[in-house]
Amino acid sequence: MVPEGPIVFAYLDEPPFCWPAAGGAAQGCDVELASAALQALSITEFEQRLTTFAELLPGLASGRWTLTTPLFVTAERQKLVDFSRPVWALADGLLVRAADRERLSGYRAVAVAAARLVVVGGQVQEQAGLAAGIAPERVVRVATQEEAVAAVRDGDADAYASVAMAHRGYLARQPNDSLAVVTVAVDEGSPAAGAFAFGKQHASFRERFDRALTDLIGSPWHRAMMARHGFPAGEY
Structure with a gap:
């Protein structure tokens, strides 16, 4: 089930994960992965919102956006939001x-x-x-x-x-x-896993997004994309 209204993706200015390009469009490995997963769900248009780290999770909880760029999964954050399957593990x-x-x-x-x-x-x-x-x-x-x-x-x-x-x-x-x-x-400190975050009201949408991620992560497209952004094998 797709949430009512526009899909809004919140992101940070933090290359190589995501950053605003000239002209305002977001780019980076997390943006490309989110775009590919949404496209697999027949969602070809979505809004991109540049924000600060402090606003990422409050923005989900208040419904200002639908999902965020991946961040580390912690027990404290899981009280506020739901997470997709892990998409990278970073030192x-x-x-x-x-x-x-x-x-x-x-x-x-x-x-x-x-x-x-x-x-x-x-x-x-x-x-x-x-x-x-x-x-x-x-x-x-x-x-x-x-x-x-x-x-x-x-x-x-x-x-x-x-x-x-x-x-x-x-x-x-x-x-x-x-x-x-x-x-x-x-x-x-061992490398920690990061995942896309979703508002708890969007559980069914997160499950569909997760299935799309599972098909994408580890595919030849995904490996080439992550390598293009400088990630060594083993960090995704």
């Missing part, structure tokens, strides 16, 4: 100044150095950093990826925690030799 990474690449090699190193960690508020990397011993007063919270990168670049923080692919995607779009990406070791 955390730190964006640091190039001179700090060896010194800030992971969450525990940031804790030992009493360095400042910047996170996008609400993302799971904040809890990973705190669990590794980073003092709460050393955590800086911002609203967007752009603000987090600026905090490291300008010296207001020492490391930005997100997924390594997001950092690599950002630097591919906006190269900066003064910044470097450090992949967090598996013993500081």
Whole structure:
């Protein structure tokens, strides 16, 4: 069953997953996968809404959009929304100044150095950093990826925690030799699964979308698309 009214897909400015192209249309691997799944359901037109991370789930709960770009599945988030089947599993990474690449090699190193960690508020990397011993007063919270990168670049923080692919995607779009990406070791946090999120009122639509995803994920088209966006095998 297709929800009444337009299908609205909410996304972030976070390459290579999704970002606004010149002219306003969304692009990225998550956008292409969502488009292909919707097309398999004979839905060829849908609205795209650029938003902030903090608004993703509240927007679903209030009915402002139908589904969102994938994000990590947690028990707390499952109380608010429903998730599709997983579409990727990604390792955390730190964006640091190039001179700090060896010194800030992971969450525990940031804790030992009493360095400042910047996170996008609400993302799971904040809890990973705190669990590794980073003092709460050393955590800086911002609203967007752009603000987090600026905090490291300008010296207001020492490391930005997100997924390594997001950092690599950002630097591919906006190269900066003064910044470097450090992949967090598996013993500081195993790769976590991400999935599209849906409002709980759209359970039947999510089930149909899931079936379309199952046919797409792992197909030759999907493998080629993810490789084009820089994903190594094993992360999807």
